[in-house]
Amino acid sequence: MATSRDRLGAVEAGESSGRQGYSGVEAVLSSDPATPAPLCPHGPTLLFVKVNQGKEEPRRFYACSACRDRKDCNFFQWEDEKVYQLFGYIYLFLMYLKFIELPLSQRKFCQSCQQLLLPDDEEKHREHQVVGDVSITQLKRPSKLLYPLENKKTNAQYLFADRSCLFLVDLLSNLGFRRVLCVGTPRLHELIRLKESGDKKSNIRSLLLDIDFRYSQFYMEDSFCHYNMFNHHFFDGKAALEVCKTFLQEDRGEGVIMVTDPPFGGLVEPLAVTFKKLIAMWKEGHSQDNSQKELPIFWIFPYFFESRICQFFPSFCMLDYQVDYDNHALYKHGKTGRKQSPVRIFTNIPPNRIILPIEEGYRFCPLCQRYVSLENQHCAHCNSCTSKDGRKWNHCFLCKKCVKPSWIHCSICNHCALPDHSCKGPKDGCFICGALDHKRSTCPNISTSKKVNKAVRKQKQRKSSKMKMDTTKGQSMNHTSVTRKKKRRERTHQYLCS
DSSP states (O other), X not given: OOOHHHHHHHHHXXXXXXXXXXXXXXXXXXXXXXXXXXXETTEEOEEEEEEETTXXXXXXXXXXXXXXXXXXXXOXXXXXXXXXXXXXXXXXXXXXXXXXXXXXXXXXXXXXXXXXXXXXXXXXXXXXXXEOOOXXXXXXXXHHHSOOOOOTTTTOOOXXXXXXXXXXXXXXXXXXXXXXXXXXXXXXXXXXXXXXXXXXXXXXXXXXXXXXXGGGGTXXXXXXXXXXXXXXXXXXXXHHHHHHHHHHHGGGGTTEEEEEOOOTTSOHHHHHHHHHHHHHHHHTTSOGGGTTOOOOEEEEEEGGGHHHHHHHOTXXXXXXXXXXXXXXXXXXXXXXXXXXXXXXXXXSSOGGGOOOOGGXXXXXXXXXXXXXXXXXXXXXXXXXXXXXXXXOOEEETTTTEEEOTTOEEETTTTEEEOTTOXXXXXXXXXXXXXXXXXXXXXXXXXXXXXXXXXXXXXXXXXXXXXXXXXXXXXXXHHHHHHHHHHHHHHXXXXXXXX
């Protein structure tokens, strides 16, 4: 699927190409007032047209009005593409109703544009990858229909495997929660809705907050808000904010839990700030008597972020349950050692209330009063089950704590580490000079460091280029040598046969 930057780059490449005839991009100053321009981060966009003298019919597109360099703003939208922001949830809901009324043979989904197609739209997507016979079951599982986003730092979509997702749904139901705020967990949201519609006894509901606007094709505004969890931004403004607030404060804030699965490349600090804002929103619906209560939370994140998460939320503890994902190459259930999933659940719910499945390799530790993995053995010296990664950890009497089985105690560093670790590098403070009174960004040697790194990169590039040239030269010489030997053999053969 082409990105905004790819498509805008293609248009600009056409503008600057040396083909015969006039070619360029012009602004369209008069457009249909009934169709407002879509918004980019810099406000309403402008309508442009790519014109080629004597070529195909000009095609119009929207781009940023303030930035001409796509590096500054890469928003791009063809005018004839569906711009869902323009029409809002009412339009999308009406479109969805029309779509499900179509015969199965006419229900189509464009994988290139990631959108549902009505019969009138098919001609525009004739050259695209289109999936037919979209069933109602598929519409209820949109996370299986849409391509996962791939930006690891901002919106990477690693989707829960059904094993983990079903475990979470059952756990939330058994704990007595009636409402689940799903922050970046679309697959959990859809399974809760499936349980709600299929089980008459189920009274659990969910609201999805997600940065992926494609889900607005499948959900009404009371069950989906276009949301950025890194800056607590509701893209649809006050209306979406009120939807979230009402959901959190319903029944005076009772019976609700927040479940979040942020991108693993995201920084913990901005996420913690956002989650505290959601907690504050939930607390607004409480009386002063309940001011000490906490919003129940499941924060799903790799175990090695434990200290950072507990720094912002001291009441959190980490469960041993390993969360696995459908579309992640490594985070799979059943693997052992360092290959198993490092993703865990951090929560402020007492761990003795959370039952982990025995059939999946978890046991109850009567001393810790919580469920742990089978390999996580209780340490009498630490008085707890100390393993974080599912392996059996060893107690170091010098460090006075349990450590990973692959670590040994280093007498130079005076703590446990990998056998081949370096004892020299700076442990705290600046990454460049090692001083403790400043960080890398304010280091006085940063310019020197950049010059050195640049010189090293150039040296590596020269070395790489030389190796390629030598390889090519060697291949050429080898080819010449083989050719000569072949000709000599042919001449010898002709001589012997004459």
